[in-house]
Amino acid sequence: MSGLQSLRLVRVSAVSGRRILAARVLSFIAALAVGAIVLAACGFDPLHLGTQIIKKSLGSRFGLEDLGLLLTPLILTGLAVTVMMKIGLWNIGADGQFYIGAFAATAIGLFVKGPEPFMLLLCFIAGAAGGAVWILVPTLARAYGKVDEIITTLLLNFVALLLVYYVATGPWRDRTTGTVASTGRVPYEMPDFFGSLHWGFVIALIAPVLFGLLLRYTKWGYEIRLTGANPEAAHYAGIPVRRRMITIMLLSGAIAGIAGMLEVTGTVHRLQGGISNNYGYLGVMVAVLARGSPAGVIAGALLMAIILNAGIILQTQGLTTAAVLALTGLIMMFTAVADQFAHYRLVRALPQAAATAAG
């Protein structure tokens, strides 16, 4: 007992990235262990499933292509959420902005004719503008009325989903091939460079790096960081807090919109009801995993893409989408807790100090 008493847990506010990483790896293993036990209890063979996942997702060319296709939207939605986190705000509406970005790009793709490179650029602009428009009302409400952006951005997700569902099953329905709940094929496509992996992936890789550099090396970036850290101080320092907030929020919406545009022109080639595949919500997780670091978004998205890819493989092995969703939730919960555990450290305390700590 006395040996135990001289040890106590101390919280450290600043911890190294390495400690966080170690805690995360442990939590990931713990979540997988819990998941494996549940799967075994349901009559699956976790070991067999595990080897299947590794073989099919990382060990084959098709697996890597799929990973890249999943990474593209995840990096961008993760970045969209991170951009807003930098100024101290949450964007839970990336899913809706993704939908509207895809919607706007499809509208241009289906109804405007022109040479392909020019049309792709036009779709890109339309996607960005669509995402920005979708966050406009929450932005103005937040900037001028301090209306909580978490809820307003989130509510618009449902409106966007309904709108896309409406056009995909109604006015824009595919009448030539009769595909259910989907528009016709958008004739303009992002060119591929590695199997089915398109150049959107490269855009997605460049975007966080670019934003990171802007944040670090420009006056604008410095002002954003200061506003995020302490809006009062930023205001007294003469930074136009409201203007910065508006640009950042619109930028965030635009990035999520671009993700939607790339999904249509690069991967799916049609607008359909479930096109967002929850990428917006997963983007929130990617951003939290990245801990506000734009470059970390790529790493967070990679982890998420591996989990999603594993989910797709598990579905071919007889697991439902719902079960995979539950498993993802479990992993996220463990990760969130692990991040906190990384802040604690066992230290040897003097007997008196230990006594006061206990009392």
Added chain:
Amino acid sequence: MELITGILTTAFLAGGVLALAALGEVLAERVGVFNLGVEGLMALGGVTGIIAVTLYPNPFFGFAMALLVGLGFGALFALATVVFRANQVLCGLALTMLGSGLAVTIGKSYSGMPAKATFEKIIVPYLSDLPILGRAFFSQNILVYLIYLIIPAIISFVLFRTRHGMNVRAVGENPAAADSAGIPVTLIRFCYVTIGAALGAGAGAYLTLAFVPSWSDGVVAGRGWIAVALVIFAGYRPFGAVFGALLFGVITAIGYVGQARNWPISPTFLSMLPYLGTMLAMILPVFLWRRLRLGFTAPAGLGVPFFRDER
């Protein structure tokens, strides 16, 4: 007249789901914890209710089991966010995914079947003879009375009229000060978050045992998120939450009436009404009556984990 009574009857019934979930969220947010897992809790409660009444056909049993499951998952969420102080937004989203996914997985073989036992209407003597309100409110199932009158009254009384309630609010406003005053911050947060989660799961059981009444994938349909939004609209007050829920019940009911009467609007657009209505209800008051919002501010400690050793 007939139309108004019809809309109000559906509004009370539909609003009850949101009201109960929002009351639970009021409890969590009053002690400073933002629970974004309501959507998942409702799914779990809904499926639990259906399975329970299939085993033993009594709606009260189903509802009680849903509350118990809510307590369990609420304790899990509270353990992560209050005891381990993990990020509340991340844990909430994770709980929504875990709950929704688990509910669909467990409920697969129950999907689409009507509930084996449902809450029956109780017609209150004399009061049910009132014009409009008599048919619309005093001829509903027992949960409606509980949700609109009894539960908010209890929460209001405890929060605003007792010493314990003052401590509870102090924990949400300024946990460090509350801690110095000897109030057990972590314990109070843990208990209120857990009880709030139980009410969220109860709202799910209300959905599948009294409102729909059956279970299917996606039956919750974003109601958990609307409930979270309502709490802000309600200014973190129990009766405010109930009133807001009724308002959205009315919007939902108008959508139903529109579909039934073949209004020349696509049902998809009518389904957007509750979400757009919630948005408007959050934004308009701020710009119309700035003064009004002063008494409606969020607890100052909302969303901020409390670390005693970093005081």
